[in-house]
Amino acid sequence: xxxxxxxxxLLLELGSATEKTTRNELLDRALQTALALLDADAxxxxxxxxxxxxxxxxxxxxxxxxxxxxxxxxxxxxRLFGTHKEPIVLAEISESSVIAAADGCPGVDTGPAMFVPxxxxxxxxxxxxxxxxxxxxxxxxxxxxxxxxxxxxLGASLEVLRTGNGAQKLALSDPxxxxxxxxYLAQALKREVRRAGxxxxxxxxxMIGVDNLDALRQAHxxxxxxxxxxxxxxxxxxxxxxxxxxTTFRKDRFVLMLPQxxxxxxxxxxxxxxxxxxxxxxxxxxxxGVTVSLGxxxxxxxxxxxxxxxxxSERALGQASERGGNTxxxxxxxxxxxxxxxxxxxxxx
Numbered sequence: 153x154x155x156x157x158x159x160x161x162l163l164l165e166l167g168s169a170t171e172k173t174t175r176n177e178l179l180d181r182a183l184q185t186a187l188a189l190l191d192a193d194a195x196x197x198x199x200x201x202x203x204x205x206x207x208x209x210x211x212x213x214x215x216x217x218x219x220x221x222x223x224x225x226x227x228x229x230x231r232l233f234g235t236h237k238e239p240i241v242l243a244e245i246s247e248s249s250v251i252a253a254a255d256g257c258p259g260v261d262t263g264p265a266m267f268v269p270x271x272x273x274x275x276x277x278x279x280x281x282x283x284x285x286x287x288x289x290x291x292x293x294x295x296x297x298x299x300x301x302x303x304x305x306l307g308a309s310l311e312v313l314r315t316g317n318g319a320q321k322l323a324l325s326d327p328x329x330x331x332x333x334x335x336y337l338a339q340a341l342k343r344e345v346r347r348a349g350x351x352x353x354x355x356x357x358x359m360i361g362v363d364n365l366d367a368l369r370q371a372h373x374x375x376x377x378x379x380x381x382x383x384x385x386x387x388x389x390x391x392x393x394x395x396x397x398x399t400t401f402r403k404d405r406f407v408l409m410l411p412q413x414x415x416x417x418x419x420x421x422x423x424x425x426x427x428x429x430x431x432x433x434x435x436x437x438x439x440x441g442v443t444v445s446l447g448x449x450x451x452x453x454x455x456x457x458x459x460x461x462x463x464x465s466e467r468a469l470g471q472a473s474e475r476g477g478n479t480x481x482x483x484x485x486x487x488x489x490x491x492x493x494x495x496x497x498x499x500x501x
Contacts, residue, residue, distance in 0.1 A: 180216070197278070255281065355413065359462075360469070
């Protein structure tokens, strides 16, 4: 089969997909297709999240994508796409030291590289990129056209998924917090555990509880507990990566599902959320007036089933609450404590 025939076949297979696809599966499929379509050594998708961007990388020969950190200064390619929408094709990534530093691909001694924007209605900060090792052939004009078609398919598919998820969320979201409800959690967790088991990946849960909710109700006249929980939901959602899932769990708890994330990564995410809530200024309570406890458990190390994983994260949350709240506890011995109780921090100021 010629390279042109192979490209046509891969692109037709994308267009003929009829099965129900999740966002994570869609991104995985785009990365796998980019590797095969462009004969690349690695492919990356930069996708917007609530407050930042996430980069997913798939290396040739790897079974699953990993998450790349976005440099503190942001993406140079995104800045360039802000002024023009043409693909960026480099015979050697070293042609642009700024792009190499901000948008290079760890694990690949990159020579040729190509970046193509993914058009999304609500964001201009998405792209798909492919990398070849130093010394390999540069990307050709026909390959650039194929990449443009892939990026167009990805953008359209993400928009269709977003629109469909919007309708789905009306049925599967909690009316008080506007995040997915426990019914959706059951569906998504079953799906993600099955997917993690199939690909030999880790999956972590962070169960989050609002500390001293009854005391907050009593201390603030007219302050409804549901209002505090709704405000916490908004603050938590701002810390969630684009491919993570935040849901409610009972009346005053949340669950954050972290695909392809082990215990260490989950602890880091939980600690980030703990700090965000502690420093957040809630309209009716003020800074430091609301805190959360968080319990971390991971598949398959702490639990091998959906039921056991939920139970393990709930046990960890219970331990965090018993330690006085405003604390992250992970099963397996890793514990992250706050540096000082909120009262001491306020007194120090």
